[in-house]
Amino acid sequence: MHRRVASLACALGLLASTLVALPASAAVSTGCVASVPEPGTTTPVRICYSLFKPAGAGGSHTVPMVMHSHGWGGSRTKDPAAFKAWLDAGFGVLSFDQRSFGESTGVAHVMNPDYEGRDVIKLVDLVAGLDWVTKQRPGDPLLGAIGGSYGGGFQFAGAFTELRDTGRTRFDALAPEVTWWDLKQSLAPDEAARTMWLSLLYAGGGTHLPPAVSAAFVVLIATGAWPPGQAGRDLDEFFARNGPAWHVSEGRNLDIPVLFGQGISDNLFNLNQGLANFERALTPRARARSIFVGYNGGHTLPSVLPPGYATPGDPCSIALGSSSFPGLALRFMSTKLLGKATDLSGYGAYHLATADGRCLTQQSLPANxxxxxxxxxxxxxxxxxxxxxxxxxxxxxxxxxxxxxxxxxxxxxxxxxxxxxxxxxxxxxxxxxxxxxxxxxxxxxxxxxxxxxxxxxxxxxxxxxxxxxxxxxxxxxxxxxxxxxxxxxxxxxxxxxxxxxxxx
Missing domain, CATH: 2.60.120.260 (Galactose-binding domain-like)
Known part of the structure; x- marks a missing residue:
């Protein structure tokens, strides 16, 4: 997902490989991993990726890896130019197609830990087997993740699923943007449907959903309310475990640093969702090593009735010393994974763009x-x-x-x-x-x-x-x-x- 302007593609977050020479003397390989079959089947689902290896990386000079993925309805990034800053900084990058999108097969379960969560783990296993990726111990790569919307959802799905299954995650830092805490609460707060956004989401990827869920989605859009009867039960079951809210309810919290980017004028995954992630998805120790940035952008549609306003922009990334949130994410990962002295500050605090476009920094936000x-x-x-x-x-x-x-x-x-x-x-x-x-x-x-x-x-x-x-x-x-x-x-x-x- 592009980081500031919502588009339809945004709204809508077996290792046979070929090598291609890149202008910067880096190389890219492509392939697929075999992952969890769909329910009632035995055929492994293929999760396909592009792997970018920076110049000079090898067994005697290893580098950390950053995973990336796309927004709903999109596909992985194949152009190495998109990751030039990361490759030049000394990171490897793996961009992948989510289940059912791009070249990957299967059905979209929208970040269910037993499907998309396991897909991410299969890719982490792949990265752990590369001799040019830095290992902290056998099978444990030095690993970060970036991406927005659905591409932010995979970060939580992967890290929380590993935590559930093994008691720890191999991710060392995350940088999710404009993603959710509770998916049902985002799509239909108080069971009142965000019909404008749901229509766009369905148009961009509704056919990738399981048939019963797709049909219930249509009812949700048509009526504006959570469907009664079996359709509503199907949706409740489908969305039950698809975000950090469920994992936290099961007693899990991530103990890794996270750079959060959330759109305050985002009227799909609003600021409430990002604040809940910052305040509840992390341990207190992790929160003290994390940064929250709110900007006026994300999934944005204008509010005409009632009339609304916001000044587009990201003054807080600038206030923290970067020209943009992607630049801030690179500094964050350079600090956390490369150990570089980047002079990055603002940890443990909220940095929020006001409606008129200044940056407001607060240590806490209690009602007073x-x-x-x-x-x-x-x-x-x-x-x-x-x-x-x-x-x-x-x-x-x-x-x-x-x-x-x-x-x-x-x-x-x-x-x-x-x-x-x-x-x-x-x-x-x-x-x-x-x-x-x-x-x-x-x-x-x-x-x-x-x-x-x-x-x-x-x-x-x-x-x-x-x-x-x-x-x-x-x-x-x-x-x-x-x-x-x-x-x-x-x-x-x-x-x-x-x-x-x-x-x-």
Whole structure:
């Protein structure tokens, strides 16, 4: 996946080999490994790769390896020019086709540890057998990984699957971008489907899914809600183990350094997903050796209803001394795998691009301010958003806001979408970093307490502008629902909790 601009290919993360001479005196070999058969079959699945060996690497001069893979619907990178900076820095690179994509066979299980997780392990075994790759002990290569979206998912799938199966992982450092913590929660938070993105994902790779899952996916897109009955159970089973959330629930945490890149204006895998990975997928020791960078980019579609804003860019990679996140990833791996003195700093902290494009660094993001908002009557159908004033600027808010309220509905399947906005008045307020999250009530409720996680943000509210809570009956990313229109919904005893960093 390209790192900043979402495209359809992005949204949609046996060792017979041939050698080809490269201009930089490096070489590339291609081949496939035999991996786990599909359920009910005995034929091994082929996972195909391109292997890039830097100039001078050999048995007397070994180098660390970096694994790479593509976004959903894509295929591996075969052009050595794409990895020139890595090869020149003294890394080998292995780029591979995920199961069912490119030249690889099988069906996409979307990072299931028993399939894609085992595929990654087969490739690590291949790397461990190369005499020009540095070994820390027999069978244990010095190993990192890069890639975004689906290409970030393989990094967690491989490392956590090894941890599950052997008690340790052979990966020594990871650099995943714009990937997920919990896949179901990303695709359908509160079981309200992100139909805009799901349509793109299905168009780019729906035929690669198992047939029952593909059919249930169509229902999810068509109705905008998690399917009832067997279709919903099929999806629940399919997505149950497809991310770090499941591994952590089973008591596993990675004890290796990770450079996280997450799009704050990403409205598929939002900032909440990246923060959960940083805060929960790692041991405390690993987190202290890791870096979190949030930028305005990733899987980005504009928010028109409700109107939103963000300034594209990555000021935090620049603030940390690199021109881009890929450059920062190279420095990170050079520090961790080559032992180079790169002057890289910022470990254990959050580095977040604000909606207006500056870099905000925080050591922690606990909620430390609470605003009482009282009663909020939400609009029905396609009514205009309600913008409730929270506070006047100047102030800075970051992290994951949360709304607590008693909820009342008059119809089943009532729902609204919530987010923070900034403007001079309610009519000019725009949603911060193009993101909202749903509150969906399947049944009629009368005063049930709800705690709703809003999209994580980083935003400066200048003097003369206000911070608002936006409550809207419709939102672009959840568009196209053909189920019942959202019904009236009332919030009482409403409060908003945020991390207020400082006044400006």
């Amino acid at each position: 301010a609470r605003y009482k908002l009282g009663k909020i009557a939400t609009p029905t159908g396609v009514g205009l958003p309600v913008n409730v004033k929270v506070a006047e600027g100047p102030l800075t808010v970051s992290g994951v806001p949360r709304v607590d309220a008693r909820v009342y509905t008059v119809l089943p399947d009532a729902g609204v979408f919530l987010g923070l906005s900034v403007g001079t008045n309610p009519l000019t307020a725009k949603v911060v970093q193009n993101n909202t999250m749903p509150l969906r009530e399947k049944r009629v409720v009368k005063g049930e307490r709800r705690s709703i996680e809003l999209p994580a943000v980083a935003v400066d509210v200048p003097a003369g502008k206000n911070l608002y809570l936006t409550v809207t009956p419709v939102a672009d990313m959840f568009a196209g629902q053909r189920g019942p229109l959202p019904g009236a919904l009332l919030l009482k005893e409403t409060s908003l909790s945020v991390h207020r960093t400082r006044s400006r």
